[in-house]
Amino acid sequence: MEGLTSLGFQVGYEPDISQEAVEHSIHLYSGLIVSTRIKASESLLKDASLLRFIARAGSGMENIDVAYAKTKNIVCINSPEGNANSVGEHAIGLLLAFYHNIATSYLELQESKWLVQENRVHELEGRTVGIIGYGNTGKSFAKKLSSFDMEVMAFDKYLRNYSDEFAREASMDVLFERCEIISLHVPLTPETFKMVNADFLNRFKEKIKGAALDVYENEKFETHTTLEQQVFHELLHSRKVIVTPHVAGKSFESKKKIAEVLLRKIKEILNVKPLS
């Protein structure tokens, strides 16, 4: 906010504003900074005659109609660099929690169960990991894996020649054949929606031992259908699944890093066309 003010903006901070209130006042604004709650849809943007940019404090752009914004000359930016380290750390944490039974044995101890044989751990060393989506968070995860003596390969549909010191470029066929661990680092788009379906899972040579999840299709628990409730209840009570409440990228440090990234990108936009 200080940075924007020093650029000449008047800044309003309204973390609890409703979608309707944004629609009613959008014509007054030159810029919009959102997380995931406000939908920057065509109906919101149609009256945004002054709007120069929409900035997403985070990575996913699924709540922003980027194509429509473009037709109105509104620049859309995000800040995946800002929480990549946090997400990379969280993915390693989930992986180790799964292989070393950290969350489940902690839960058992809460229930006064001291179980050693049942919690013998599996080392990560020597195993093969496939990363799907080799952008900021995928790379951060690969970098952290580099000290664990594992084989790391990555598939990214939109990149070419992206092998680096942390991961080797590979096709999905190679991942299906070779990987025991898969980490997903792709945005939600029409193309990735329900990508991990039965057909996808059945193509892996290794069968599924479990899952570690931080993000869910419907995170508004109060709106869960009976089926969604049943599925989530089943995941929660399976000792093969670890869950965290969509916090991988929400570190205290990333809040600041995201603000810095967005401020830099907004300055770049203004350098092209200064604020009138």
Place this chain on the structure above:
Amino acid sequence: MEGLTSLGFQVGYEPDISQEAVEHSIHLYSGLIVSTRIKASESLLKDASLLRFIARAGSGMENIDVAYAKTKNIVCINSPEGNANSVGEHAIGLLLAFYHNIATSYLELQESKWLVQENRVHELEGRTVGIIGYGNTGKSFAKKLSSFDMEVMAFDKYLRNYSDEFAREASMDVLFERCEIISLHVPLTPETFKMVNADFLNRFKEKIKGAALDVYENEKFETHTTLEQQVFHELLHSRKVIVTPHVAGKSFESKKKIAEVLLRKIKEILNVKPLS
């Protein structure tokens, strides 16, 4: 067992044997391989006239009277190399579980609590870690930390000039002054018994945010005194403490690695004085 048989030993595998039964038959054996349950004390060893070696499948030698064994020309060996990788991984897992609220938010979700703000994560990046005890497991932990962009220092009372690519040698005074994270990798000896007392903790500039524990003073829960029960109950129900049931080194992989290390060391003993 196959390796020992091929060396000419007759091998008995008695994982559930009682202390008394070992005492009654110890005079028949040339070698004893133990975990932590059997106490190789003076009373057990006094009749061990044929005994050539005591091998600990694991690291800690606190259940073996090494000094007394030496007077009887019995060689004592352990296998800290065998589970060092597993322990190093587990320590990283506990550290990330703590800083990223992985075990506690998993527990909350079991209780139907979806709490994002309360579970904002803290990144490891940029923080300073102090390792106390720079042997096999301390080094394994340091190596794995090397991909997390942290500052890593190590204190070891019994080593000199041990700075390496993963950790910088430092005094305890420097650790007290600089470290936000301390990882303990020392054996239980009279010298380390209750080392982490109030006086020790008060010397740190940073005050305690929490603890991640895998090993406990009394792991036989059925023998806990009322006070021990109270203390453990308090630890379990504090969201500042994560606990696992002494499994850090008990990986499936380390079982095999420990056997290989012990077999190699037993061969070395026999090379000095062959089996008569």
